[in-house]
Amino acid sequence: MQHYRSELESLQANGSAEPKELSALRSKAFSRFTELGFPTKKWEDWQFTDFSLFHKSHFRMTTAEDLQPALDYPVEPFKDCYSIIILNGHFQQDRSNVPDGVTIRTLLDVFMDDELTDFLNAEENPFVALNTSLMNSGLAIDIADQVQLSRPIHYQFITTGLKDNIMNHPRLLIRMGKNSSAEFIEHYKGDTPSLYWNNCVTISELSENSILNHNRIQEDTSYHVGNMEYHLQKDAILNSTIFNQGTELYRGDIRINFYGRNATAKLNGLSLMKDNQHMDIRVIVDHKQPHCNSSQFFKYILDDKASGVFNGKIVVREKSHKTDSSQSNKNLLLSKNASMHSNPQLEIYTDDVRCTHGSSTGQLSEDALYYLRSRGIETAFAQRLMVEGFAAEILANIKDEGTAAYLNKKLTSWLESLENG
Incomplete structure (x- = not known):
């Protein structure tokens, strides 16, 4: 833990512009992190994932010097999207654009306005506690009441051009005003040859009668921990699709909280895995109010020695x-x-509800393959068609055409990489 403490001390020593309350919060969160420690296989909800690498590998926080290698990175927002760019942990305000009715503020700006109570308070999860302690690249994005965006916002968090082990702890707060609607693409990607770790926390607050279509794309090449929390008020609607590919180790914790009646949440996920990759997702949907609807639909596709x-x-x-x-x-x-390890669960403390859950794990159907081959389709192409069909059920939930096209292209490239060995 000592090198994480050293990073905190360095962050506090160089953070002269930060209010003392924020520095105190960092220290408090780090104390909580040291109490909890990194999860072990004795923790029930973490038992199938090995987090020892975070003890063995030393990561440093990104600094201003790390921005220079990333400046020439070809940042390409999806077609017809507004853009928010983060390069090696640094917000690029001059390369970002959002429409009227949308406000972006940095972590420091938000804290100075004393609006961080809920934003920085979740510290039961050790990774969230560490994020609170070392958070950088913090942004609050507010969509005003009555604002209905006609184009998505594409948030890109890019890691590139680094030669040593680095880590980022970004905090992202999305707040939807009353009667507002928006599509938000939260996108993490990296191509640096060194080890790196992104430990991310995203909190989305949906006010009454707001609609958020949230697509989260994770294609880091090293380690990624993502904590996502959604708060839904009365009549709010959430459509969330999560796409994972590429990382050596991924842990995702997702929590949906219903705080108002008649709210709806749809959560979908697709994870593509090969080699020795490992991806671990935990979801809690907490129905605290009556007359609410939710659905979860997650699919994993695993090859080689991958585990999920x-x-x-x-x-x-x-x-x-x-x-x-x-x-x-x-x-x-x-x-x-x-x-693959799958554990669907129900906890029901009232009556007059309708709840279902199920899980299945298997290989491609031999009968279906035989049918396709009998129609003159080669075996490899028949297998590819079946895998594409399996994934399509998730990708069909994405409303933005540009995002859907990008992910379908990623799926095709991934399948080609399997065929080419």
């Missing part, structure tokens, strides 16, 4: 009548050496 974990839980609190919630996890193993 899915822990999904639906919680229905007392008096949360008329809840309608479903959960499904389907996994496709393309190799006999791939493995």
Whole structure:
């Protein structure tokens, strides 16, 4: 833990512009982190993932000097999108643009306005505690009441051109005003040859009658920990799709909290894995209010010696009548050496609800392959068609055409990489 403490001390020593309250919060969060420690296999919700690498590998925080190697990176926002750019942990305001009705503020700006109470308070998870302590690249994005965006916002967090092990702890707050609507693409990618670790926290607050379409794309090449939390007020609608590819180790914690009646949340995810990659996702959907609907649908495609974990839980609190919630996890193993652990759960404390959950893991259907081959389709192409069909059910939930086209292209490239060995 000492090198993480050293990074905190360096951050505080160089943070002369930060208010003393923020420095105190960093110290408090780090104390909580040291109490908790990194998860071990004795922790029930973490038992299938090995986090020892965070002890063994030393990572340093990015500095201003790390920006220079990234300045020539060809940043290309998706077609017809507004853009927010982060390069090696540094917000590029001059390369970012958002429309009227949308406000971007840095972490320091938000803290000076004393609006960080909920934003910085979640410290039960050790990775969230560490993020709170070492947070950088903090942004608050506010969509004003009644604002309905006609184009998506594409947030890109890019790691590139580095030669030693670095880490970033970005905090992102998305606040949807009353009767507002927006599509937000949260995109992480990297191509640096060194080890790096992004430990991210994103909190999305949906006010009454707001609509958020949130697409999260994770294609880092090293380590990625992502904590996502959604707060839904009355009549709010959330459509979230998560796409994972490329990272050596990924842990995602997702929590949806219903704080108002008649809210709806749809959560979908697709993870593509090969070689020795490992991806672990935990979802908690917490129905605290009556007359709310939720659905979870996660798919994993695993090849080689890849391993995956899915822990999904639906919680229905007392008096949360008329809840309608479903959960499904389907996994496709393309190799006999791939493995998957799935654990769907229900916790129901009231009556008059409709809740379902299920999980299945298997290989490509031999009958379906035989049928396609009997129609003159070569085996490799038949397998590819079946995998594409398996993934399409998730990607079809993405509303923005540019995002959908990008992810379908990524899927095609991934399948080609399997065919080429």
